[in-house]
Amino acid sequence: MLFILCNGIHCAYGQDSLPTIVAQKGDGILSLLRKQGVNPHEAYDDFIALNMDNLRDSVHLYEGRSYKIPQLPMDTVAVVDSIQKQSTKIKEIKGKEYSIFGKKYALVLPKSECLKETVYYLVSGHGGPDPGAMAMYRGKSIAEDEYAYDITLRLARELIAHGAKVHIIIRDPDDGIRDDRILEIDRDEVNYPKETIPLNQVARLKQRVEAVNQLYLKNKGKYQRLIVTHVDSRSKGQNIDVFFYHHEKSKNGKKLAESIHKTFQAKYKKFQPNRTYSGTFGDRTSLYMVKKTHPAMAYIEIGNIRNKKDQRRILDPDNRQALAKWISEGILLDYEGE
Structure with a gap:
């Protein structure tokens, strides 16, 4: 059963x-x-x-x-209809397809309805003409925007499976979720719904802020949150943990960032007990996306793309899936605490 x-x-x-x-x-x-x-x-x-x-x-x-190896049925699940009758009823679990996740992962099956009344906006850093932070791995260039986007797609899929309405603001028409270590760099990302992303940094940030804020007004009265995902670039020798920012005056933003941060602390304590987790959360209102967007938000830096240890966190598809899963668990923790 x-x-x-x-x-x-x-x-x-x-x-x-x-x-x-x-x-x-x-x-x-x-x-x-x-x-x-x-x-x-x-x-x-x-x-x-x-x-x-x-x-x-x-x-x-x-x-x-x-x-x-777990053996999961893809379209049905048996549930107990009546213990007294000792019978089961087959209840069809209907998934929904989202082409943005790519052909392999387009079908999303529901896990719960815990986030049924929520709306989330997900923004991956850079994109279009701006690849963001760059580094070399085994003789090939790797770019921040490709890895931030892949993690964002994985996070979106998790949230949708729990019933959330998700708006992916930076979108690529053909990448989908990729399980490669080296993600090929392209320049065809667009801003929601299908706007060309400008090269100018201020214009680019203003464009995605306007997209989020317009959707926020359309969903006024609903529970709404924003997650922005970036990969940092520092000196090669600087290994950093995942850390989180929020608006200094946003109580809900602070709670969201803290909930995800607590989840990461718990995961590191459980799975890496001999390693100190140094990731932090705090306010950083100077960031344009933090300062200008309306929804309560968490701004996440995944790691240092130039550091070899952080590259393992970013390049390994299992790690990217785990990051998305942990972020989603922190989001669930935040919502359940309302």
């Missing part, structure tokens, strides 16, 4: 009967699940739950170890 809970769809398995697979060199959670014919984004949480004691930092496989 499968049981529907508020915080997601969780499966009750006979764990001994589940298939197992030995991780090979180079395998990640997403690639391992895909090779087994399982949708990696639908089975990701259940894989983590089944194999928690056999993962490094909660997201990395150990080469040569065996892992249980």
